[in-house]
Amino acid sequence: MGPPKAVRTISQEAFDEMVKENMDDLGMDPTEALQDAIQTLTLQGVDLSGIVTCVPGVDSVKDNPVIQCLDRLKQLDSNSKDRTHEKDNEEMVELFDKLIELCCVEESGNAAIAVRNGGVELVCSLCSKIQIGYERLLVLALKAMASLLHDVQSTEIFRKSGGPKIVVGILTDGSQCANILNSGFSVVAAAATGNEILKESFMDLKIDELIIQIMRGQSKGVHSLYDAIQVLLTPDDNRVVASQVYGYARRFAKIGIAGALVDSLHEGLTSPSLVSASIALKAVAVNDEICKSIAENGGIDAILRCIDDSGEQGNGTVARACCSLLSKLAGSDTNKSAIVEKGGMDRLIKLSARFSDDPSVLQEVMSIICVLSLRSPDNAARAVEAGAGDLAIQAMQKFPAAQQMQRNACFMIRNLVVRNPENRTLLLSNGIEKIIRKAKVNHESNKAAATDALRDLGLDDYNS
Known part of the structure; x- marks a missing residue:
C-alpha cells in the first residue's frame, strides 16, 4: 500500500x-x-x-446542531456502562434520528464535522453497549454509523475503534432481525468501500461464512447484504497495487455463494434485491470455474428469464444489471454455448427492440453479443441471423452521441465479421462503413475501436 x-x-x-x-x-x-x-x-x-x-x-461552534447532538450523546454514553435506561434510550433515538438527518444532507459537510469531532469513535462505543433487544435504537445507531463513513479518514477511524469486530458481533447476535441485518450490512458496505484494509478485517472475521449462513436462513428484505458482498469483492482502493479481492471471491465461491445468489435471482422481478443480487453475483464471477458453477446452479436460466421479464415490464434497471451479469458469465466458453442453445441471441435482440430508445440497455446487449461471438464463427452467424447487424446500424444512426454504445457497437461488429466474410458483405451493403467512420470522427475515445472494426470489415483505408 x-x-x-x-x-x-x-x-x-x-x-x-x-x-x-x-x-x-x-x-x-x-x-x-x-x-x-x-x-x-x-x-x-x-x-x-x-x-x-x-x-x-x-x-x-457549540451552537452547531451536529456538535450539539454529539455532545449530548457523549454525556449519555458516559452516564452508563450499558444501554438499559429507557429514558436515556428514548433520548438517544431522537439524537440518532437528528444526526442521520443532518449527515445525509448532501454537500452540507455535516458528516465531516461529526467525524472530526469524534463521531465515529462515539458511535462505535455506543454500538458496543446497546443490547440486541433494543432493536430500534441499535438500528438507528448503525444507520448513523453508515452516514459518517464517507472517506478513507473516517473508515480508518472506524477500523482503529474496533468497528469491524463490533459490527460483525451485532450481525451475528442479531441474525434473526432483518432491520438489524440491513443497517449492519450498510455499515459493512460503507466501511469497506475504497479501503482494502477493512475488506481484509471483515474477511478475517469470517464475514463470508456469516453472510452464507444468513442467506440460507432469512435474507428477505436484507438488501444491503448484497451491497456488502459487492463492495468486499471490488478492488476500489487506489492506494493498493494488488488487491486481495480475487482471493476473497474464490473464498465466497468455495462456501456456496453462487447457489445462494442464484436462488435470489429465481425470485425474478418480484424481488426488490434482484439488481443488487445480480451486481453481487457479477463480483463473485472472477474465473471460469466460478462462472460455470453459477450456470450449474441454474444461473443462466434465471438471468435469461429476468431479461425476458424486464423487457415485458419495461424495467431498464433490471435489464442493464442482468445483461451485465450475463456478459460476465459468457466469458466461459461452456456458458457461451449454453446461452446460445437457450435462445439467448433471439432473446437479446427481442430485448433490444423493447428498449430501442434506451442506449444504456442497447450497449449492454451489444456487449453480450460481442462476448458470445468472440472466436466463434457459428455464434457470429447466429447473431447476425437474429438481427445483431440491424441492431448495430439502427442504434448507431439513432444515438450518434452515445459514446459507450457506439464503442460497444464497434467491438461487436469486429467479432461478427472477423471470421465471417459473409457477414462483412451483408453489413457493408447496408451502409455500416459510413456509420462507423462517423463514430470515429465524433468520439476520440472510439477511434481505435472504429479503426479495428473498419479493418476487420476488410477495408484497405481503415486508418484514414
Missing part, C-alpha cells in the same frame, strides 16, 4: 483565530472576515472539511 497523499489541514482553533484576526487586526466585518478566511485557506490548498465555519464571538 502506497503512502496516502499529504493533505494540508487546520484545527478548529486555528481557523477561529484566523477569522478573529481578520476582524481585530484588519477591521473586517464578521461576514467578510469569515469569507476571507475560507477563501484564503482554500486557495492555499487547506482541507476545510469538518471545520465549523462560524464567526467567533458572534456564533459558537
Whole structure:
C-alpha cells in the first residue's frame, strides 16, 4: 500500500483565530472576515472539511446542531456502562434520528464535522453497549454509523475503534432481525468501500461464512447484504497495487455463494434485491470455474428469464444489471454455448427492440453479443441471423452521441465479421462503413475501436 497523499489541514482553533484576526487586526466585518478566511485557506490548498465555519464571538461552534447532538450523546454514553435506561434510550433515538438527518444532507459537510469531532469513535462505543433487544435504537445507531463513513479518514477511524469486530458481533447476535441485518450490512458496505484494509478485517472475521449462513436462513428484505458482498469483492482502493479481492471471491465461491445468489435471482422481478443480487453475483464471477458453477446452479436460466421479464415490464434497471451479469458469465466458453442453445441471441435482440430508445440497455446487449461471438464463427452467424447487424446500424444512426454504445457497437461488429466474410458483405451493403467512420470522427475515445472494426470489415483505408 502506497503512502496516502499529504493533505494540508487546520484545527478548529486555528481557523477561529484566523477569522478573529481578520476582524481585530484588519477591521473586517464578521461576514467578510469569515469569507476571507475560507477563501484564503482554500486557495492555499487547506482541507476545510469538518471545520465549523462560524464567526467567533458572534456564533459558537457549540451552537452547531451536529456538535450539539454529539455532545449530548457523549454525556449519555458516559452516564452508563450499558444501554438499559429507557429514558436515556428514548433520548438517544431522537439524537440518532437528528444526526442521520443532518449527515445525509448532501454537500452540507455535516458528516465531516461529526467525524472530526469524534463521531465515529462515539458511535462505535455506543454500538458496543446497546443490547440486541433494543432493536430500534441499535438500528438507528448503525444507520448513523453508515452516514459518517464517507472517506478513507473516517473508515480508518472506524477500523482503529474496533468497528469491524463490533459490527460483525451485532450481525451475528442479531441474525434473526432483518432491520438489524440491513443497517449492519450498510455499515459493512460503507466501511469497506475504497479501503482494502477493512475488506481484509471483515474477511478475517469470517464475514463470508456469516453472510452464507444468513442467506440460507432469512435474507428477505436484507438488501444491503448484497451491497456488502459487492463492495468486499471490488478492488476500489487506489492506494493498493494488488488487491486481495480475487482471493476473497474464490473464498465466497468455495462456501456456496453462487447457489445462494442464484436462488435470489429465481425470485425474478418480484424481488426488490434482484439488481443488487445480480451486481453481487457479477463480483463473485472472477474465473471460469466460478462462472460455470453459477450456470450449474441454474444461473443462466434465471438471468435469461429476468431479461425476458424486464423487457415485458419495461424495467431498464433490471435489464442493464442482468445483461451485465450475463456478459460476465459468457466469458466461459461452456456458458457461451449454453446461452446460445437457450435462445439467448433471439432473446437479446427481442430485448433490444423493447428498449430501442434506451442506449444504456442497447450497449449492454451489444456487449453480450460481442462476448458470445468472440472466436466463434457459428455464434457470429447466429447473431447476425437474429438481427445483431440491424441492431448495430439502427442504434448507431439513432444515438450518434452515445459514446459507450457506439464503442460497444464497434467491438461487436469486429467479432461478427472477423471470421465471417459473409457477414462483412451483408453489413457493408447496408451502409455500416459510413456509420462507423462517423463514430470515429465524433468520439476520440472510439477511434481505435472504429479503426479495428473498419479493418476487420476488410477495408484497405481503415486508418484514414
